[in-house]
Amino acid sequence: MRSKGFGLLRILLVASFACYSLVLVYLLFMMHAGPGYGSNMTIGEYIRNCTNLIPFKTISTYIRAFSDHSMNMDIPIRNLLGNLLMFLPMGLYLPGFFKRLRKLGAFCICMVVLIFVIEATELMIRRGSFDIDHFILKMGGELIGFALWRGIHSAW
Secondary structure, eight states, rough: OOOHHHHHHHHHHHHHHHHHHHHHHIIIIISOOOOTTTSSSOOOHHHHHHHESSTTHHHHHHHHHHHOOSOOOOHHHHHHHHHHHTTTTHHHHHHOOOOGGGGGGHHHHHHHHHHHHHHHHHHTTTSEEEEHHHHHHHHHHHHHHHHHHHHHHHOO
C-alpha cells in the first residue's frame, strides 16, 4: 500500500507538469509571431524564408554576436538559453511519468518526434521558424533534464 504522501506528491507533479505544458504552449505558439505572420507571403515563401537546415548556423551567429557585439545581447541569450532551458523540464518529468521513457534510446526517439512536430507546427502556423539549431538546443535541454532525472532517481 502506498502512503498518502506519495499520492499527494504525484498530484503535485502532475499539476506542475500541466502548468509547465501550458506555459510552453504559450511561449512556443502564442507569445510572438514569426517574421512573415500577417503578410501576403505564401506558405511556400514563408517556409523558404523561415527554414534553416544548416547545423550550427544560427548558434554560431549568436556566439559571434557575443564577441563582436553585433546585436543586442538580449537576443542571443534569449534564443540560446531559452531553447535549452525551455525543454529541460521534459527530461525531468517524462521519465518519471512513463516507464518506457526511462531508457535513453526510447526517450530520444520520443523527444525527436516531439521537437519535430513543434518546429513544423511553428512553421505551418507562421509563429516561428523550422531551425535545426533550435532542434539541437531543445534536444540538449531535454538530455540535460534526463541526466538530472537519472541522477536524482539513482540517488533514491
